[in-house]
Amino acid sequence: MKQDKISEAVVRRLPTYLQVLYEFERREVVTVSSQELGNELGLNPAQIRKDLAYFGDFGRKGVGYDVLNLIGHIRQILKLNQKINVALVGTGNLGHALCNYNKYSKDNMKIVAVFDENVEKIGKKINHLTVQPMSELKQTVIEQQIRIGIITVPDFAAQAVANQIVEAGVEGILNFAPAVLRVPEHVRVHYADFTKELLSLAFYLESERRNTDGSALD
Amino acid sequence: MKQDKISEAVVRRLPTYLQVLYEFERREVVTVSSQELGNELGLNPAQIRKDLAYFGDFGRKGVGYDVLNLIGHIRQILKLNQKINVALVGTGNLGHALCNYNKYSKDNMKIVAVFDENVEKIGKKINHLTVQPMSELKQTVIEQQIRIGIITVPDFAAQAVANQIVEAGVEGILNFAPAVLRVPEHVRVHYADFTKELLSLAFYLESERRNTDGSALD
DNA sequence: TAGATTGTTAATCGATTAACAATC
DNA sequence: TAGATTGTTAATCGATTAACAATC
Numbered sequence: 001m002k003q004d005k006i007s008e009a010v011v012r013r014l015p016t017y018l019q020v021l022y023e024f025e026r027r028e029v030v031t032v033s034s035q036e037l038g039n040e041l042g043l044n045p046a047q048i049r050k051d052l053a054y055f056g057d058f059g060r061k062g063v064g065y066d067v068l069n070l071i072g073h074i075r076q077i078l079k080l081n082q083k084i085n086v087a088l089v090g091t092g093n094l095g096h097a098l099c100n101y102n103k104y105s106k107d108n109m110k111i112v113a114v115f116d117e118n119v120e121k122i123g124k125k126i127n128h129l130t131v132q133p134m135s136e137l138k139q140t141v142i143e144q145q146i147r148i149g150i151i152t153v154p155d156f157a158a159q160a161v162a163n164q165i166v167e168a169g170v171e172g173i174l175n176f177a178p179a180v181l182r183v184p185e186h187v188r189v190h191y192a193d194f195t196k197e198l199l200s201l202a203f204y205l206e207s208e209r210r211n212t213d214g215s216a217l218d
Numbered sequence: 219m220k221q222d223k224i225s226e227a228v229v230r231r232l233p234t235y236l237q238v239l240y241e242f243e244r245r246e247v248v249t250v251s252s253q254e255l256g257n258e259l260g261l262n263p264a265q266i267r268k269d270l271a272y273f274g275d276f277g278r279k280g281v282g283y284d285v286l287n288l289i290g291h292i293r294q295i296l297k298l299n300q301k302i303n304v305a306l307v308g309t310g311n312l313g314h315a316l317c318n319y320n321k322y323s324k325d326n327m328k329i330v331a332v333f334d335e336n337v338e339k340i341g342k343k344i345n346h347l348t349v350q351p352m353s354e355l356k357q358t359v360i361e362q363q364i365r366i367g368i369i370t371v372p373d374f375a376a377q378a379v380a381n382q383i384v385e386a387g388v389e390g391i392l393n394f395a396p397a398v399l400r401v402p403e404h405v406r407v408h409y410a411d412f413t414k415e416l417l418s419l420a421f422y423l424e425s426e427r428r429n430t431d432g433s434a435l436d
Numbered sequence: 437t438a439g440a441t442t443g444t445t446a447a448t449c450g451a452t453t454a455a456c457a458a459t460c
Numbered sequence: 461t462a463g464a465t466t467g468t469t470a471a472t473c474g475a476t477t478a479a480c481a482a483t484c
Contacts, residue, residue, distance in 0.1 A: 009451070015417040019396055033465065041398060045465095046453055053467055061466040062460040079420045093315030098412075100311050109416060147423055148416075172419045174412065178237055180259055188422045194316075194392065194410035198327060198366075199233040201390045202297045204406045205365055227475070251441065263441095264477055271443055279442040280484040 010051045016041060017048070018074045022106070024067045033064035075107075083108045085146045087170070089161050090153035091116045091124070091131050094176060098150060099126045111150070113140045117157070134164060141168040148172045155179040162189075228269045234259055235266070236292045240324070242285045251282035293325075301326045303364045305388070307379050308371035309334045309342070309349050312394060316368060317344045329368070331358050335375070352382060359386040366390045373397040380407075 020040045024032055034045035034052075041048075052058050052065075058073050059065045075081055088095055088111050095114070102111050114129045115137055116122060124131045132140065140146065149165040151158055151173060158177035165173060172188045175181055178195045238258045242250050252263035252270075259266075270276050270283075276291050277283045293299055306313055306329050313332070320329050332347045333355055334340060342349045350358065358364065367383035369376055369391060376395035383391060390406045393399055396413045 007451075011418050011421050012414065014421070015414045016398070018417070020398070035465080044453060046455090046468095047451090049465090049467065050452085057467070059466050060460060061458070062464045064465065077421065078417050079423060080417070084420055084423070093311060093318050097311030097315050107417065109420065148419060150416075171423050174416055174419055176412070180234070180238070188419060190415040190419045192410070192412035192415045194394070196230065196233045197408040197410045198368075198392055199236070199296050199298065199325065200229050201366060201392055201406060201408045202302055202327065203229050203232070203295065205297055205302070205389050225475075253441080262477060264444095264479090265475090267441090267443065268476085275443070277442050278484060279482070280440045282441065 006054055010054060013043070013051055014074055014078055017051075018071065018078070021067055021071045021074070025071060029067055031064045032067055032070075034059075036064075080107045080109070083110065084148060085110060085112045085144050086148045086150060087111070087113045087115065087137070087141060087144075087146045087165070088150040088152060089115045089134070089137075089165065090151060090157075090176075091118075091121050091126060092152060095152040096126060098152065099129065102127070109148070112144050113146065117153070117161075134161075137164055138168040141170060146170060148174065151175045151177055151181075153177060224272055228272060231261070231269055232292055232296055235269075236289065236296070239285055239289045239292070243289060247285055249282045250285055250288075252277075254282075298325045298327070301328065302366060303328060303330045303362050304366045304368060305329070305331045305333065305355070305359060305362075305364045305383070306368040306370060307333045307352070307355075307383065308369060308375075308394075309336075309339050309344060310370060313370040314344060316370065317347065320345070327366070330362050331364065335371070335379075352379075355382055356386040359388060364388060366392065369393045369395055369399075371395060 017037065020037060021032070023040075034048045037043070037048050038045040049059070052070075055077050056073065058070055086109055088098060091114055099111055099114065111129070114126055114131050115134055116131050117134055119133075121131050122133050147170060149168075149170040149172070151161050151165070153161050155177040158175060158179040159181060162173060162175070162181045162183055166183050166187050170187065172190070173181065173183065174190050174192055176192050178193050181189050183189055235255065238255060239250070241258075252266045255261070255266050256263040267277070270288075273295050274291065276288055304327055306316060309332055317329055317332065329347070331350060332344055333350050333352055335352055337351075339349050340351050364386075365388060367386075367388045367390070369379050369383070371379050373395040376393060376397040377399060380391060380393070380399045380401055384401050384405050388405065390408070391399065391401065392408050392410055394410050396411050399407050401407055
């Protein structure tokens with residue numbers, strides 16, 4: 001195949017492919033079939049083959065995919081071979097958690113600057129990073145070639161922070177605040193809104209707590 | 219409409235509807251049309267009407283939806299009118315962040331117990347909750363009627379923790395670890411995996427950083 | 437009544453899956 | 461060669477959108 005416009009659904013599956021491929025790598029598996037990948041992820045093998053074929057012919061007929069090779073390709077597709085600098089705004093518990101996550105990442109994404117509106121937080125250290133005031137955002141983004149901004153402020157502050165991040169010239173935003181952001185077209189926003197996942201999970205709970213009168217279905 | 223089986227896509231949109239409805243409520247708006255909701259959320263009005271119609275006839279022709287009334291209905295659908303107790307496993311920064319989030323929630327979901335495998339963490343206080351050992355999980359789940367478990371442990375530990383949560387009798391899991399969990403059919407797993415969102419965001423960045431030789435497109 | 441907006445059916449669009457020739 | 465598995469086309473399935481009668 002190669003080219004066509006790639007759908008979002010496809011792109012969103014790539015990181016999970018990468019994730020299980022890392023696992024296969026760790027187990028020193030050399031070759032993997034779409035069947036095996038599908039098993040691991042609960043996906044249809046045809047879908048995996050089709051997804052990968054959008055980007056190139058990575059497999060070998062009758063054999064499967066070379067694990068290391070495929071990892072390389074997906075990393076390339078996701079641009080994880082180049083360093084991607086990230087700024088984080090909002091140094092609450094969630095912000096702290098994400099800064100720490102930094103350390104475990106084998107990807108080239110790295111939080112290189114941290115900001116907060118709260119004067120009391122400014123100057124504090126989080127790991128080796130010093131919390132900066134928002135007024136320094138734009139200059140830091142330029143100097144450090146920051147391309148992605150993470151928003152971990154309360155929801156009422158999210159839009160204002162997004163505006164400043166956009167104005168600073170960032171290309172993508174990962175928003176943890178439960179709020180829909182309005183940004184110009186050239187900036188991409190992804191949402192990491194666990195409240196949505198948590199509330200929708202409740203829908204699938206059994207309607208009534210099982211009670212003790214014995215009348216309930218199983 | 220009313221009934222049919224409801225697709226996941228529909229259910230996942232309900233919390234966002236709720237979110238903007240809360241916003242309208244705050245602004246003391248009485249009535250809202252699918253048009254206005256769509257504007258706010260970047261969704262097609264027909265989709266919103268259709269989504270809501272799965273659950274009942276909540277609107278009034280020529281008028282729209284009563285904000286308070288619709289909030290009530292969606293809360294009911296998502297089971298947010300009953301208290302839903304939640305247990306959290308893994309008291310790292312992320313776990314802490316989620317425990318705090320607790321306070322802001324106007325929903326009836328509440329983290330009522332916190333667990334960690336690490337002996338050093340046990341007995342520590344997080345807000346008013348005391349970190350318990352995993353060995354107490356099952357009994358606590360039963361005693362406190364806990365229905366949802368949140369996993370915020372490192373990815374390598376996620377499956378083992380999931381097994382224990384399932385064994386304890388929980389109905390749903392929200393997993394923050396970047397790992398695919400295997401659980402029995404009657405347990406529902408939602409993923410709150412921001413790494414997926416972060417890595418897929420990179421795909422949409424411009425291929426090359428703009429350079430300084432002036433040859434790049436704008 | 438005239439204008440607005442729902443609920444729903446039909447049309448469209450897109451994504452997933454099945455099937456299979458190509459080939460390692 | 462025989463068995464396995466890809467890449468891709470065609471078939472299916474499902475979700476989104478348009479359109480409109482019903483009606484507030």
